[in-house]
Amino acid sequence: MSVFTPVPESVLADWLKDYAIGRLVELEGISAGVQNSNFFVTTTLGRYVLTLFEGIPRAELPYYLHLMAHLSRHGLPVPGPIANRHNEYLGTLQERPAALVVRLSGRSEMSPGLAHCGRVGAMLAGLHLAGQSYGRRQENPRGAAWRAATAQVLRPFLSADEQTLLDAEIAFQATVDVAALPAGAIHADLFRDNVLWDTDADGGVRIGGVIDFYFAGYDALLFDVAVTVNDWCSTPDGGLDAERAAALLDAYHAERPFTDAERAAWPAMLRAAALRFWMSRAADFHLPRAGEMVLVKDPNEYRDILRLRIATAPPLPR
Numbered sequence: 124m125s126v127f128t129p130v131p132e133s134v135l136a137d138w139l140k141d142y143a144i145g146r147l148v149e150l151e152g153i154s155a156g157v158q159n160s161n162f163f164v165t166t167t168l169g170r171y172v173l174t175l176f177e178g179i180p181r182a183e184l185p186y187y188l189h190l191m192a193h194l195s196r197h198g199l200p201v202p203g204p205i206a207n208r209h210n211e212y213l214g215t216l217q218e219r220p221a222a223l224v225v226r227l228s229g230r231s232e233m234s235p236g237l238a239h240c241g242r243v244g245a246m247l248a249g250l251h252l253a254g255q256s257y258g259r260r261q262e263n264p265r266g267a268a269w270r271a272a273t274a275q276v277l278r279p280f281l282s283a284d285e286q287t288l289l290d291a292e293i294a295f296q297a298t299v300d301v302a303a304l305p306a307g308a309i310h311a312d313l314f315r316d317n318v319l320w321d322t323d324a325d326g327g328v329r330i331g332g333v334i335d336f337y338f339a340g341y342d343a344l345l346f347d348v349a350v351t352v353n354d355w356c357s358t359p360d361g362g363l364d365a366e367r368a369a370a371l372l373d374a375y376h377a378e379r380p381f382t383d384a385e386r387a388a389w390p391a392m393l394r395a396a397a398l399r400f401w402m403s404r405a406a407d408f409h410l411p412r413a414g415e416m417v418l419v420k421d422p423n424e425y426r427d428i429l430r431l432r433i434a435t436a437p438p439l440p441r
């Protein structure tokens with residue numbers, strides 16, 4: 124369920140007078156996503172996605188919207204936000220911060236093959252390269268500071284074994300020299316459901332869109348690679364599929380070669396990325412946000428991935 128705040132057609136039709144995208148033809152709530160209220164909007168001039176932001180502080184939103192505009196301007200398949208007649212990306216609708224972005228084509232692929240993983244790796248490197256010239260900076264909202272604060276809140280809900288795992292991993296991550304790693308704007312949530320796939324003219328797979336930049340922030344680029352590998356290249360039991368991981372990492376490396384510091388930090392980053400999603404899912408599970416129908420993803424999946432990454436990690440390509 125992703126429509127927390129309904130928008131009557133007449134209200135939207137009126138709101139759209141502030142934009143230069145024609146008149147409303149169709150409005151349809153989107154039944155995926157867990158964070159915001161999303162709608163497909165068709166006007167006489169095009170197809171868009173309307174998002175009403177339900178939880179993110181308004182002051183943090185320009186970072187995300189301008190990042191999407193920046194990446195789109197650099198030729199990446201990222202939905203460009205639509206400016207209103209006051210030249211602003213961010214408006215207000217139904218008392219919520221609201222934005223329109225271009226609707227991109229394609230569907231997510233939940234069983235990716237080697238070709239998908241290769242394209243995602245190359246595209247992620249493209250995001251990181253283009254992000255280097257992005258002028259705004261906002262810390263990763265699920266970075267080290269969030270991790271420390273959330274661990275305190277979460278700890279009492281965990282079993283003794285889980286507490287030991289959490290404490291040990293937080294202590295281990297504090298020893299990692301993240302400052303030695305190349306950093307910049309990262310997507311930080313590039314899961315399979317945030318990439319839309321299209322078909323090429325010759326029948327090959329093509330990325331139609333990368334969506335959901337609302338966890339983006341400034342952090343180690345390698346953390347983003349680790350988040351992506353953990354989701355795209357895991358086997359059902361949480362282990363890493365060596366071929367898919369190699370396809371993703373080789374394609375990334377061809378666009379932005381990994382540094383020696385990154386090679387050394389890779390096992391730790393896979394663990395940091397697993398820890399982040401174990402913690403956020405466990406927090407959503409034990410402390411659900413009041414009044415919302417939240418799709419809670421399984422925290423144990425990422426707890427188990429963390430345990431497996433502590434046991435073993437594949438090397439980065441040279």
Ligand SMILES: Nc1ncnc2c1ncn2[C@@H]1O[C@H](COP(=O)(O)OP(=O)(O)OP(=O)(O)O)[C@@H](O)[C@H]1O
Pocket residue numbers: 125153155156157158159160161172202224225226227228316317332334335337
């Ligand atoms: N620009 C876009 N073009 C096409 N479809 C989109 C676009 N943005 C969102 N969608 C569709 O809307 C759905 C929900 O969007 P999104 O994943 O951003 O939800 P959310 O609630 O904001 O975030 P989260 O995934 O963190 O819950 C997507 O699965 C996709 O089907």
Ligand SMILES: N[C@@H](CCO)C(=O)O
Pocket residue numbers: 312314400403404420
């Ligand atoms: N990708 C996140 C959900 C928030 O976008 C998860 O799988 O926990």
